[in-house]
Amino acid sequence: MKSSKIEFPKELYDELGAFIDSLETTSGALIEILHRAQEIFGYLSRDVQLYIARKLGIPGAEVYGVVSFYSTFTTKPSGKHTISVCMGTACFVRGADKILEKFKERLGIESNETTEDGLFTIKDVRCIGACGLAPVVTVDGKVYGRVKEEDVDNIINEYRGKEANNIDKVLR
Amino acid sequence: MVDSKGNSELSTTISVKINDQELKVLEGITILEAAHEAGVKIPTLCHLDLHDFQMYNKTASCRVCMVELMDEKNNRNKLVPSCVTQVQDGMVVRTDTLRAISARRGAVELLLSNHPNECFTCPKNLECELQALAEELNVRKIRWEGERMDYPKDISSDAIVKDANKCIYCRRCETACNEIQTCGILSGIGRGFNSFVGPFANIPMVQSSCTYCGQCVQVCPTAALTEVYHTDKVWEALNDPDKHVVVQTAPAIRVALGELFGMEPGTIVTGKMVTALKRMGFDGVFDTDFGADLTVMEEASEFIYRLNNNKTLPILTNCCPAWVKFIEHQFPELIHVPSTCKSPHIMFGTIAKTYYAKNKGVDPDNIVVVSVMPCIAKIAEAKRPELTKDAHNNVDIVITTREFGAMIKEAGIEFDKLPDSEFDSPLGETTGASVIFGTDGGVIEAVMRTAHEWLTGKPLEKVEFEELRGLDGVRRATVKIGDREFNIGIASGLGNARMILEDIRDGKADYHAIEIMACPGGCVAGGGQPYHHGNNEIIKKRIDAIYEEDSRKRVRKSHENKEILELYKNYLGEPFGQLARELLHTHFEERERI
Numbered sequence: 001m002k003s004s005k006i007e008f009p010k011e012l013y014d015e016l017g018a019f020i021d022s023l024e025t026t027s028g029a030l031i032e033i034l035h036r037a038q039e040i041f042g043y044l045s046r047d048v049q050l051y052i053a054r055k056l057g058i059p060g061a062e063v064y065g066v067v068s069f070y071s072t073f074t075t076k077p078s079g080k081h082t083i084s085v086c087m088g089t090a091c092f093v094r095g096a097d098k099i100l101e102k103f104k105e106r107l108g109i110e111s112n113e114t115t116e117d118g119l120f121t122i123k124d125v126r127c128i129g130a131c132g133l134a135p136v137v138t139v140d141g142k143v144y145g146r147v148k149e150e151d152v153d154n155i156i157n158e159y160r161g162k163e164a165n166n167i168d169k170v171l172r
Numbered sequence: 173m174v175d176s177k178g179n180s181e182l183s184t185t186i187s188v189k190i191n192d193q194e195l196k197v198l199e200g201i202t203i204l205e206a207a208h209e210a211g212v213k214i215p216t217l218c219h220l221d222l223h224d225f226q227m228y229n230k231t232a233s234c235r236v237c238m239v240e241l242m243d244e245k246n247n248r249n250k251l252v253p254s255c256v257t258q259v260q261d262g263m264v265v266r267t268d269t270l271r272a273i274s275a276r277r278g279a280v281e282l283l284l285s286n287h288p289n290e291c292f293t294c295p296k297n298l299e300c301e302l303q304a305l306a307e308e309l310n311v312r313k314i315r316w317e318g319e320r321m322d323y324p325k326d327i328s329s330d331a332i333v334k335d336a337n338k339c340i341y342c343r344r345c346e347t348a349c350n351e352i353q354t355c356g357i358l359s360g361i362g363r364g365f366n367s368f369v370g371p372f373a374n375i376p377m378v379q380s381s382c383t384y385c386g387q388c389v390q391v392c393p394t395a396a397l398t399e400v401y402h403t404d405k406v407w408e409a410l411n412d413p414d415k416h417v418v419v420q421t422a423p424a425i426r427v428a429l430g431e432l433f434g435m436e437p438g439t440i441v442t443g444k445m446v447t448a449l450k451r452m453g454f455d456g457v458f459d460t461d462f463g464a465d466l467t468v469m470e471e472a473s474e475f476i477y478r479l480n481n482n483k484t485l486p487i488l489t490n491c492c493p494a495w496v497k498f499i500e501h502q503f504p505e506l507i508h509v510p511s512t513c514k515s516p517h518i519m520f521g522t523i524a525k526t527y528y529a530k531n532k533g534v535d536p537d538n539i540v541v542v543s544v545m546p547c548i549a550k551i552a553e554a555k556r557p558e559l560t561k562d563a564h565n566n567v568d569i570v571i572t573t574r575e576f577g578a579m580i581k582e583a584g585i586e587f588d589k590l591p592d593s594e595f596d597s598p599l600g601e602t603t604g605a606s607v608i609f610g611t612d613g614g615v616i617e618a619v620m621r622t623a624h625e626w627l628t629g630k631p632l633e634k635v636e637f638e639e640l641r642g643l644d645g646v647r648r649a650t651v652k653i654g655d656r657e658f659n660i661g662i663a664s665g666l667g668n669a670r671m672i673l674e675d676i677r678d679g680k681a682d683y684h685a686i687e688i689m690a691c692p693g694g695c696v697a698g699g700g701q702p703y704h705h706g707n708n709e710i711i712k713k714r715i716d717a718i719y720e721e722d723s724r725k726r727v728r729k730s731h732e733n734k735e736i737l738e739l740y741k742n743y744l745g746e747p748f749g750q751l752a753r754e755l756l757h758t759h760f761e762e763r764e765r766i
Contacts, residue, residue, distance in 0.1 A: 046372075046373050049373070050372075050766065054765075059350065059355075059356020059357070059359070059372070060356070060373070060766050061356055061357055061358060061372045061380075062350075062356060062359055063372070064359060064361065064372045064374075065359035065360050068362045068363070069360075069362065069363045070363075075373075
């Protein structure tokens with residue numbers, strides 16, 4: 001990650017290192033370690049992946065191969081608010097794809113990307129178990145049910161509004 | 173009966189039927205292997221079996237080898253991939269049912285539906301295994317149209333081009349890179365349709381720890397991995413009246429080049445090769461073997477110097493630039509162990525731009541040194557910053573054996589009809605010792621021939637060190653010189669090298685000298701050689717040819733090469749002396765491992 005390189009504090013690496021050391025064996029434990037790393041760091045940066053590779057004595061490419069295979073892992077920091085659009089069957093037949101497209105269009109990013117201002121990340125997720133409310137969108141865990149295309153702007157503005165208020169407060 | 177891996181003990185024989193042929197085969201072998209015994213050809217693509225070099229790819233990912241297992245009684249015939257399905261007693265296999273034929277053809281059609289239609293201009297045209305299968309399986313149209321991969325080509329490195337759009341995901345390159353070479357550069361990235369093979373974080377190849385050994389290129393069935401081509405640069409130089417263009421050919425070229433012109437593997441074509449180069453218009457046609465003899469002089473001297481002065485032992489040979497890059501990335505703590513000698517073609521380049529330039533009265537700036545190499549790593553080696561001296565590159569252009577073959581064809585030379593010629597003088601005289609640099613174990617044997625005579629002061633009667641020869645990836649032998657015994661190690665393949673290096677690092681090794689070659693089998697099986705298409709026997713025939721060429725030579729010890737002796741007398745002074753060290757030795761760098 002040449003641009004926007006973020007150095008994580010040593011304590012976080014120590015925490016991950018201690019977790020790896022606590023494992024009885026590291027063979028077959030890569031996925032578990034990656035999950036833990038993502039919890040600690042928020043995402044799996046290049047440096048974190050290389051740290052894991054070297055700690056386990058395996059090639060970086062092998063770690064990256066696994067990270068890139070599972071959609072649960074992310075290599076980019078998430079935005080302040082994560083918009084998850086459920087693409088489960090029930091939501092999909094009720095037009096979740098159109099909702100997702102609208103979010104992408106309005107924010108100018110693709111799934112798993114973050115807006116330049118660092119405010120939003122869009123994710124398309126599998127069934128979240130709220131099929132009765134299909135199509136469902138969650139923002140940071142808050143559930144929006146029976147979402148229509150015209151609701152998308154309102155949802156985005158709700159969070160933009162919150163940010164504006166925060167800034168106002170700070171400025172005052 | 174012995175299976176392909178040489179296992180004959182404790183094996184039971186079972187009966188199978190393949191296309192109505194009853195046969196007895198060993199339990200545990202695959203349908204593919206059994207069919208081979210029955211003389212039935214099953215096409216394969218991802219499958220790779222170089223058993224003498226322990227290189228196997230059994231991913232069963234391409235589905236090109238599907239056959240039908242017959243169970244008509246229960247109406248339960250089924251298709252299975254023959255490369256990974258083991259035979260069982262009473263098994264009835266058919267390769268010629270409509271279902272099996274369409275399954276195989278369908279697999280190829282699916283691959284082709286997402287493969288660029290650019291065979292005319294593809295570097296693998298007529299060498300592509302996918303193209304050959306399309307012909308062999310009678311594909312006349314591609315029934316499916318759909319999404320196609322669209323990735324940019326990675327042309328970041330000096331040596332390897334990666335074109336992910338031509339990747340068929342057979343994983344042979346991963347097997348070569350990760351299991352055989354243990355470099356771990358390549359991995360499957362992503363999932364589903366969008367997956368491709370690439371390095372960590374999909375960084376450009378040049379930023380990775382790739383050694384450029386080229387084994388991935390050698391085993392890639394398509395043109396997803398190829399070398400960086402430089403033939404145009406050679407033609408330009410040859411057509412520039414101001415340039416004095418000299419060429420050198422590595423030892424391994426002469427036993428493989430003929431294959432590109434339909435000759436039997438292992439045919440020695442040294443004389444024809446020299447004639448071809450002369451007809452192409454090179455101003456001097458020389459032999460990297462001369463550089464190899466020079467390397468022996470320097471390396472044997474360095475070995476004796478280290479031995480007599482209690483300096484670091486073992487000494488590691490470093491003719492192989494992929495191996496050099498491997499130690500720099502993977503074992504930076506050991507970079508003081510290899511010999512400091514430049515590799516033979518780089519030594520040759522240095523001498524061409526100094527001694528030769530002076531003798532010929534040519535400005536070194538106008539000399540272009542072209543190396544024909546069996547190797548891809550040599551392309552990148554020639555561009556290493558420390559291998560330029562006084563603003564002269566040691567070597568200007570490196571082309572592979574394959575590129576050389578293409579140039580001969582371009583020039584309209586009918587190679588098989590060429591008469592023989594001799595290399596030019598004074599950098600063309602060579603010995604048997606230098607020829608065997610082309611196979612693994614050869615460099616250390618050549619060094620031992622010279623070290624033996626220098627240490628004992630007596631002529632060496634039997635020059636063959638049989639104990640240093642063989643096909644095993646790691647070999648160990650004790651060589652007796654006078655009343656001293658020397659432990660010699662040989663490793664070919666970087667995975668094998670890793671084992672030896674770990675022993676050295678951990679203080680568990682008692683070697684005096686070690687030869688390491690990145691490619692399993694040595695330079696004859698290099699990444700730049702004619703494609704062996706997974707045929708083990710081709711590599712073995714090239715190795716045999718190398719030893720035959722050695723045995724035919726009148727002079728078989730490097731220190732008896734008259735032109736080498738003149739070079740020292742008239743120019744360099746003592747071997748491993750001040751000028752020799754300045755010109756013929758180099759240094760290494762610690763590098764990051766990614």
